[in-house]
Amino acid sequence: MAEAIREYFGHITDVVKTFYQGLTVTLSYMLRRPMTVQYPDRLEKRMADMLPSRYRGLLEVDMAVCTGCMACERACPIAVIKIATDKDPTNPKQRVITQFDIDESKCMFCGLCVEPCPTGAIQHTHEFESTMKSVDSLVFRWVADPEQPAPFYRPVKGQDAPRAPLGEILRKKMAETSWIAPPSILGPGGPKQD
Amino acid sequence: MKITLGLDSTSLTRRYPRLAILVTLFMAFGVPLSLYVAALAIFPLNTPERLNAMAQQWLGFNLAGSPYRYLVYTGFLLLVAFIAVNYTAVFGGVSTWVERRVAGRMQSRIGPNRTGAAGFLAWVADAVKMVLKEDTIPASADGLLFRGAPYFSMVGLLLPFVVLPFGESTVVTDMNVGVFYVTAVTAFVVVGILVSGWASNSKWALFGGIRGAAQVLSYEIPAGIALMVPVLMAGTLSMQGIVRAQGGYPWDWFVFQNPAAFVAFFIAVTSSLAEGNRTPFDLPEAESELVAGYHAEYSGFRLAIFLMVEWANMWIMGGLAVTLFLGGWQVPGITDEMYKAALGTGLVPSPTWFVFQALSMLVFAVKTWALVFTFIWLRWTLPRVRVDQMMSLCWKYLVPGAFLCFIVTLLWQLLVPPVGVKITGIVFTVFALVLLVKFLIDTRRNIDKVKGDRVDLSNW
Numbered sequence: 001m002a003e004a005i006r007e008y009f010g011h012i013t014d015v016v017k018t019f020y021q022g023l024t025v026t027l028s029y030m031l032r033r034p035m036t037v038q039y040p041d042r043l044e045k046r047m048a049d050m051l052p053s054r055y056r057g058l059l060e061v062d063m064a065v066c067t068g069c070m071a072c073e074r075a076c077p078i079a080v081i082k083i084a085t086d087k088d089p090t091n092p093k094q095r096v097i098t099q100f101d102i103d104e105s106k107c108m109f110c111g112l113c114v115e116p117c118p119t120g121a122i123q124h125t126h127e128f129e130s131t132m133k134s135v136d137s138l139v140f141r142w143v144a145d146p147e148q149p150a151p152f153y154r155p156v157k158g159q160d161a162p163r164a165p166l167g168e169i170l171r172k173k174m175a176e177t178s179w180i181a182p183p184s185i186l187g188p189g190g191p192k193q194d
Numbered sequence: 195m196k197i198t199l200g201l202d203s204t205s206l207t208r209r210y211p212r213l214a215i216l217v218t219l220f221m222a223f224g225v226p227l228s229l230y231v232a233a234l235a236i237f238p239l240n241t242p243e244r245l246n247a248m249a250q251q252w253l254g255f256n257l258a259g260s261p262y263r264y265l266v267y268t269g270f271l272l273l274v275a276f277i278a279v280n281y282t283a284v285f286g287g288v289s290t291w292v293e294r295r296v297a298g299r300m301q302s303r304i305g306p307n308r309t310g311a312a313g314f315l316a317w318v319a320d321a322v323k324m325v326l327k328e329d330t331i332p333a334s335a336d337g338l339l340f341r342g343a344p345y346f347s348m349v350g351l352l353l354p355f356v357v358l359p360f361g362e363s364t365v366v367t368d369m370n371v372g373v374f375y376v377t378a379v380t381a382f383v384v385v386g387i388l389v390s391g392w393a394s395n396s397k398w399a400l401f402g403g404i405r406g407a408a409q410v411l412s413y414e415i416p417a418g419i420a421l422m423v424p425v426l427m428a429g430t431l432s433m434q435g436i437v438r439a440q441g442g443y444p445w446d447w448f449v450f451q452n453p454a455a456f457v458a459f460f461i462a463v464t465s466s467l468a469e470g471n472r473t474p475f476d477l478p479e480a481e482s483e484l485v486a487g488y489h490a491e492y493s494g495f496r497l498a499i500f501l502m503v504e505w506a507n508m509w510i511m512g513g514l515a516v517t518l519f520l521g522g523w524q525v526p527g528i529t530d531e532m533y534k535a536a537l538g539t540g541l542v543p544s545p546t547w548f549v550f551q552a553l554s555m556l557v558f559a560v561k562t563w564a565l566v567f568t569f570i571w572l573r574w575t576l577p578r579v580r581v582d583q584m585m586s587l588c589w590k591y592l593v594p595g596a597f598l599c600f601i602v603t604l605l606w607q608l609l610v611p612p613v614g615v616k617i618t619g620i621v622f623t624v625f626a627l628v629l630l631v632k633f634l635i636d637t638r639r640n641i642d643k644v645k646g647d648r649v650d651l652s653n654w
Contacts, residue, residue: 028640
């Protein structure tokens, strides 16, 4: 009987104490700064610059340091990368890359292509805002014009490849392509696109 | 200038920040304030004698002898009802915004902050969205009851406003059975819940409805008994009479005047939380168990009514507790005689009277909002209780506790002289203040426990 009474009143004191404690905890969180980062328009700097250093965003290729080894193409598990090489017609000793396409709409950002690259030509940037007016613009053609192919880069021993700053080439490319309208599904002569 | 009036309110808010702030200020202060002013202007007039006298003096029209006098009286009643209903809706909307922002910060996030300044217009956007949605009635539902259920809930929400005071004279009517009336009409809400649960012809809705019925019927008992404590202390059932029996200073409030009333206050608040289906007692709608409970099948405007009832009920719960236990609209330092003197005998009271009225309304609103904030705060602190816990809390703890408070209050009224009541009031006020300070210190300590955390109210 005495124990039952103690248990009964124990429940009451437990409830009062835990309520008190719980209310102090929630109030203390109300007075702290929320964790939320207010993307996109209330940031001190660009979101891409605030991401962790190993963030895997859109792929970028610096053709100036690409050796044309095709290791990335072989590494890609879903065949997103397409590379074609040829001989330079004017200089038979020099081989050139005539096509280097990455379909970012299919890319799964696994990072397997980055690892075998001998010069760091292909790398993940911190860019992630890949909304384009046309999905075709997500196929990044790093050799823009097959008539002006990129020559193979020969690494110099004991010297790092002079790669362009990460993200610079990509941002320039995206600024050019992101507003290109998709072809009309009705074909030419259909309603005018704005 | 090209203005794209899309449905993207965000862009408008950001494009015209000044306009957004103006609209927000208007909705946040202008609308409630104009309702308060209208209430202050019209509620005290709302007696046949006053209307007759005014018609006689200003229009030279003998209203008392006119055959159309009841039309005029009814018109005024409708005006009063219009103000009260609008106040309910605005409060319901604003409290959803407050709840979401408070909940957000308590969970280290921000909450709605895009529509209007500080996201205040989110509730207007929500309401517009709700009204625009399709109003569906399930094929196998009982159409008449399904359509009728929101009305019961709505009526249960609006009827208490007849006696719930806003201020010294701003009350629709001062019934001599006020407390009894409130406990009776708030039960209408559960009729709505039960009917909607049944009429939806869905098992989750039915579970919700049955749970709601069991819960509200159980908690009527401790609530009713606990509400009797201030009635015993004041010796009247009239809401205004109970407020007049208290005073402006905390030690004159009923909650601090005897230990039993202190306990009864918590019992009454807990029971009213359960009756209003607020977490931790939101079993009828338990979204993780019953989808949305009794309103799972509702959409559009009918759902909006259910949600509005749920949130606006907080004003009733808070207002009732403030009226009965926390001194109601009593302003410190202003006595009944001063109100009477300021009123005078003329048709239009003196400006002092209006100032006093405004002060009393402000005091009542501030106290009620403080309680509403506590309800919100409790919701984001406690998890939902189980059905058996809910039942055992009611029958094993609150009902005996309420009866004990009732008996102790009876004895207290008989045995303790007025000096003793005064001393108890001061002791309990000091105790409450000490508890508050300790509470804030403990809160501060919780923040300091985490390295690098500090009191920071930025990031809105």
